[in-house]
Amino acid sequence: MKKEFLALTIILLTFGMLISVPMILADNGNEEQGANNSALVSGDKTEGGEQICCHIFGYGANMEKVSSQYELMERNECAVPEDWVGGGREIVAKMRCEEGYAEKVQTAVQARNRLRLNESEVPEDCTRTDSVIRCELKNGKAMVVMAGNSGNTIIKIDGENISTRAQLYHHNGEIYGVFGNETKPIEYLPEQLRERIRERTQARLNNTNITLNENGEYEYEAEKEARFLGLFKVRERVKWNIDPETGEILRERAPWWGFLARDVREAEEE
Numbered sequence: 442m443k444k445e446f447l448a449l450t451i452i453l454l455t456f457g458m459l460i461s462v463p464m465i466l467a468d469n470g471n472e473e474q475g476a477n478n479s480a481l482v483s484g485d486k487t488e489g490g491e492q493i494c495c496h497i498f499g500y501g502a503n504m505e506k507v508s509s510q511y512e513l514m515e516r517n518e519c520a521v522p523e524d525w526v527g528g529g530r531e532i533v534a535k536m537r538c539e540e541g542y543a544e545k546v547q548t549a550v551q552a553r554n555r556l557r558l559n560e561s562e563v564p565e566d567c568t569r570t571d572s573v574i575r576c577e578l579k580n581g582k583a584m585v586v587m588a589g590n591s592g593n594t595i596i597k598i599d600g601e602n603i604s605t606r607a608q609l610y611h612h613n614g615e616i617y618g619v620f621g622n623e624t625k626p627i628e629y630l631p632e633q634l635r636e637r638i639r640e641r642t643q644a645r646l647n648n649t650n651i652t653l654n655e656n657g658e659y660e661y662e663a664e665k666e667a668r669f670l671g672l673f674k675v676r677e678r679v680k681w682n683i684d685p686e687t688g689e690i691l692r693e694r695a696p697w698w699g700f701l702a703r704d705v706r707e708a709e710e711e
Contacts (some may be wrong), residue, residue: 495512549612556611
């Protein structure tokens with residue numbers, strides 16, 4: 442009886458400490474490795490002969506990417522060799538390796554295609570109603586652009602909002618974002634992001650928040666339902682960084698105490 446009382450006391454004290462102490466996020470990925478070879482960080486399986494588009498680049502005076510080349514190769518080849526200095530490699534959308542891609546981007550990223558809420562002009566295949574812009578996407582879905590808080594732009598697709606400060610362009614149903622001196626095609630949208638998260642965890646997620654940051658990465662935050670020590674229902678605030686071109690999960694951050702909690706799966710009953 443004394444042993445059972447002692448065990449229960451320890452559990453209650455531990456749970457009380459977790460409630461009173463702020464959540465600390467632990468970075469479960471290697472950021473440098475994620476930037477150079479995100480496929481390895483995401484844990485995706487490499488099949489023999491699979492071809493991906495690899496961006497090979499050098500670094501300029503301000504560490505901007507210069508001398509860019511795009512080559513089709515196997516996934517495991519798109520990694521920085523140990524003796525290579527002054528540049529990097531990263532997996533990007535396959536469309537970057539298509540003939541005429543540079544001209545395609547040049548055509549898309551023009552003033553007339555910019556998504557601007559404070560001007561009357563809108564891109565082709567877009568309409569404006571008051572302060573809201575609506576555009577048709579190549580997958581047949583619609584994108585709604587509206588003003589957010591603190592100067593952010595809100596993109597609404599699939600019933601979910603994406604918040605960003607990046608300058609976005611719309612052309613022929615495709616979205617492009619300018620991040621520093623680099624332009625990226627935004628291939629993955631909320632529905633595809635959810636699928637990538639489901640590949641990583643089958644946990645029940647709530648209060649999702651999606652941001653497209655200044656580095657050209659999605660920050661996908663959600664509360665994951667779990668049972669601490671298998672007994673008490675808690676919510677873990679988890680964040681995934683996802684490449685908008687390839688859908689690769691670059692990094693995952695979760696509370697330090699996450700290993701003590703068991704995920705509540707979507708199919709489980711309350």
